[in-house]
Amino acid sequence: MTMTRHHVLDDARRAVEPVLRRRVGTLPTRLRQRAIHHFGWDDPDSGTGKAVRPALVLATARAVGSADDTALTVAAAVELVHNFTLIHDDVHDQDAERHGRPALWTVYGTTEALLVGNALCALGLETLAGLKGVDRLARCVSDLCEGQSMDVEFEQRSDVSLDECVEMSAGKTGVLLGCACALTALNAGAEDDVVRAFDDFGVEIGIAFQLANDLLGIWGDERATGKPTCSDLARLKKTLPIIRALRSGTDAGAELAGLYAQGAALDEPQTRRAKALVARTGAREWAEAEIHRRVDLALSYVEKTGSPEITSLAKLAFVYYRSLSSADS
Structure with a gap:
């Protein structure tokens, strides 16, 4: 079962897209045209995102009794902020590519792309106006920027710990999923402990999906992911599996550290070698097991809801990884 065929995700995408299109339609002409390219709405054959955030919002809404219109507004606001980060x-x-299409910056330039991203962020906050939690979403944006800042900083450091990398991944991915679920519960009038539980749930699911994305960055099937495999290794990025490999205390980890210490982008033979070294450290198996652990932890926060839909969505992190990965190691 692939992610795009999962009916919950497809239903969520279909439900939230009209709201997103209406919101994007309020942007000034130039920004709107560029945003339409980013979302792929100018190409009927373009790929789309996973729609995990809208699906989790709608599942949370059903679990806590939120109105559909409110949940779709929350989902649209969160998706706009998410696309700002993308x-x-x-x-x-x-x-250079996103979902198999030219990334926005390659078509309109870096400055224009950043401006569109900023506009989508502002539009996301505006979309939530009139509901509870605009301040919460704004703080989440700050956390997302902090996570991205850590990611950039790590590229210049050789002493990044696994705990720091988990914190960075939570900041880049987890906090927005947590915020999405928390905003839904908040606007349903849920008690504070329920809102916190859904926030914690979303953060852990976010880390699980970040782990899946990190693994796909090394072992993904390019035809399925629409992005070049091993670009993270070639650019000496420090994702969770790579940090695990570097900190493994193995001969393979030491050799990988030597490649990274050169400080220059890896050529193709070096990248292939780095990929093999990461595999030899056991980092792939560790990350796969960690996805399962994070999912189990996430579900422990919301077990009282008894929602099979939430359970199914949480477990999609590993299904997503498996459906887009290659067997090559």
């Missing part, structure tokens, strides 16, 4: 990530990482 545009900025593509610029920072110099990723």
